[in-house]
Amino acid sequence: MMMGQRLKSLILITLMALSGAHSLRDNYYKYSCPNAESVIQTAVNTELDKNLKLAAGLIRMQFHDCFVEVCDASVLLEGPDTEKYADVNAKLAGYEVVDAAKAAVEAICPGVVSCADIIAYAARDSTVKLNGLRWEVQGGRKDGFHSSAANAEADLPPPEFGASQLIESFAKRGLSTRQMVILSGSHTVGVGDCSKIAPRLYNFNDQHFTDPSIDPAYAEQLKKDCPQNTWNTTIEVFMDTITPGSFDSSYYEVLKQKKGLFTSDQTLFDDARTRGTVNSLVNNGRFQKKFGEAMRALAAVGVKSGSQGEIRKYCRSVNY
Ligand code: HEM
Structure with a gap:
């Protein structure tokens, strides 16, 4: 019986290889x-x-x-x-x-x-x-x-993308809005450099010098880390301010605190189409399970x- 199963798998693999079919x-x-x-x-x-x-x-x-x-x-x-x-x-x-x-x-x-x-x-x-x-x-x-x-x-x-652009970009690859939010959770580890943050901190737009979607105290901290006119790519800031070295769901908590490092992060909590998913992923057990599934899809x-x-x-x- 065991041999039979094994033989069947081998025949299947060989047939797939010969046909050139996609066979992940x-x-x-x-x-x-x-x-x-x-x-x-x-x-x-x-x-x-x-x-x-x-x-x-x-x-x-x-x-x-x-x-x-x-x-x-x-x-x-x-x-x-x-x-x-x-x-x-x-x-x-x-x-x-x-x-x-x-x-x-x-x-x-x-x-x-x-x-x-x-x-x-x-x-x-x-x-x-x-x-x-x-x-x-x-x-x-x-x-x-x-x-x-x-x-x-x-x-x-790019990190300047808002929710609509992100949704479209992932949909083009057959990935859902939910999968996009889950995969963005990988920003629970790692860093971004000042050149990518500076546009949110200084001369943001005609109405606001600094992006109002950033928590004000956090924006002041980021300005100390990334001084104006030094669009420095060597200075790096953690994306997850709570547990930067650990792969967990704290990224979503960070977004709720208005401390998402990039527009493409913060928009996930600020946009009504993705906020519900962010809220549901604050649960670490759920995030961990869903992340693996989303990575398989990616x-x-x-x-x-x-x-x-x-x-x-x-x-x-x-x-x-
Ligand atoms: C949703 C759209 C996304 C945007 C706009 C984006 C943008 C960025 C940016 C600008 C950085 C900082 C890089 C630097 O300073 O040069 C970064 C870092 C990172 N991104 Fe994303 N990202 C996105 C999605 C993803 C996805 C889907 C993954 C993986 C599944 C991912 C994993 C990471 C990781 C782990 C880092 C840290 C890298 C390091 O510290 O070396 N990102 N991302």
């Missing part, structure tokens, strides 16, 4: 590289033990990879004007962690595990490292051949299969 699955490497997930996790943890700041970068990397073309590791490619050299990716971090995970998995199963899948596993493992709840990650993405800085600038939503917004992609040997360059 849990336990994707169960037969082709049984230790892939644990080897990747060990490599990720080893790198994060050296620099835990990169955990937030790896969670963000999943978003930046999937929103530009599809989830195909195009964000990792080196070259003139590739995505990673777009301004919007200037602070994206964690590339060396992906390299280390790839080297570890190549050592046991050469040419089997894609870089796009490694991004998905590393985002999950980073969340767990920051005390978030584990979820099952699907595998089966192929790595793409192209990468364009212009596409990254065009496709990634990591499946588009997948290359068959000859549309390849399994790169090195994540920073296409195979020759």
Whole structure:
């Protein structure tokens, strides 16, 4: 009976591979590289033990990879004007962690595990490292051949976006408004730099010098952190003022206190279409469970299969 099930799975996998069908699955490497997930996790943890700041970068990397073309590791490619050299990716971090995970998995199963899948596993493992709840990650993405800085600038939503623009941007990828609010909860960890906050603090618009949607005391604090006329990208501010190093639901509490760092954060509480979801996610248990589900959806917004992609040997360059 057990053998029968196993044989059935193998036949199914082979048929899917031959047909080139999109086939994201849990336990994707169960037969082709049984230790892939644990080897990747060990490599990720080893790198994060050296620099835990990169955990937030790896969670963000999943978003930046999937929103530009599809989830195909195009964000990792080196070259003139590739995505990673777009301004919007200037602070994206964690590339060396992906390299280390790839080297570890190549050592046991050469040419089997894609870089796009490694991004998905590393985002999950980073969340767990920051005390978030584990979820099952699907595998089966192929790595793409192209990468364009212009596409990254065009496709990634900027921090000035309000609710309508965010809803539209996520809907274009088949993600719901609710999933957008849940995924934004990843701003419970990590930082933003002053250049992105300054427009809310100084000369905001004709009526208001400072964005009135920011709690006044918090705005004064931010002005001390980010002085006027120093549009500094090296000064960074935590996005979650309550528990910045821990992956939890306090981001939503921060929004209720009018302390969302970006317009794209605060709008989620200020807009009637998303406020209810924010209120419901203040519950940490619910947020943790929903976040994993939403990350599975994000990591499946588009997948290359068959000859549309390849399994790169090195994540920073296409195979020759
Ligand atoms: C909803 C639209 C979103 C906007 C407008 C946005 C914007 C930003 C911005 C401007 C930063 C600061 C980067 C810097 O200072 O250079 C940031 C950081 C971050 N974002 Fe988002 N983001 C969004 C959604 C997401 C999603 C969906 C994820 C992941 C699922 C994510 C994960 C992160 C993380 C973890 C950081 C911290 C990075 C670090 O500290 O290295 N963001 N985001």
